[in-house]
Amino acid sequence: MQHHTMLEVISRRAIEERVAALGRQISQDYTGGDLVLMAVLGGAFVFAADLCRSITIDCCIDFVRVASYGAGTASTGSIRLVQAPALEVSGRDILVVEDIVDTGLTLQWLLQYFHQQKAGSVRLCTLVDKKERRQVPLEADYVGFTLNHGFLVGYSLDFAERYRNLPAIYTLQDAAS
Ligand code: IMP
Numbered sequence: 001m002q003h004h005t006m007l008e009v010i011s012r013r014a015i016e017e018r019v020a021a022l023g024r025q026i027s028q029d030y031t032g033g034d035l036v037l038m039a040v041l042g043g044a045f046v047f048a049a050d051l052c053r054s055i056t057i058d059c060c061i062d063f064v065r066v067a068s069y070g071a072g073t074a075s076t077g078s079i080r081l082v083q084a085p086a087l088e089v090s091g092r093d094i095l096v097v098e099d100i101v102d103t104g105l106t107l108q109w110l111l112q113y114f115h116q117q118k119a120g121s122v123r124l125c126t127l128v129d130k131k132e133r134r135q136v137p138l139e140a141d142y143v144g145f146t147l148n149h150g151f152l153v154g155y156s157l158d159f160a161e162r163y164r165n166l167p168a169i170y171t172l173q174d175a176a177s
Helices: 013-031 045-051 105-114
Strands: 005-009 033-039 060-067 078-084 093-101 119-130 140-147 169-172
Touching: 013 045, 013 119, 033 045, 033 105, 045 060, 045 078, 045 093, 060 105, 093 105, 093 140
Parallel strands: 033 060, 033 093, 093 119, 119 140
Antiparallel strands: 005 169, 060 078
């Protein structure tokens, strides 16, 4: 198996502090609402697990899986639903929880999908906002960290399904992007 050179860009401690702050903000904003955290698999499972435990209001958690990337690091641009949410979405406050916004195509597709499903409200929360390759004018409502470039792994971000288990976030020094 090929070994990649990595550089830590966001520490475990920095992630913990930022996720706690996001949880406080979301708890304030959704007080009195009908919040459903909609984690996008597989990249957001670690983020969603930590985020939901820093949220202090009543909420539900569900999962959606879309496919947009192959084994490489560049977007194919085509998105399809692989696993639909299990919960009823209609009329509820959906907060889509993503690992990273890159081109924006995945979140744009998900926004449209939840509007079509007649969600009461749809907002976006992403751990990392990577603006360099954005193809659609999409702004997340809650952003953990903004980074301009690099291919990131760790904290459930993967390269060809590897490195999701690393507790901090790293850039791959030798992956084409
Ligand atoms: P977008 O549709 O281009 O915004 O890409 C969103 C998806 O691409 C994310 O949910 C990730 O799964 C994947 N992705 C984009 N950039 C990275 C990265 O730097 N590391 C790991 N996955 C990435």
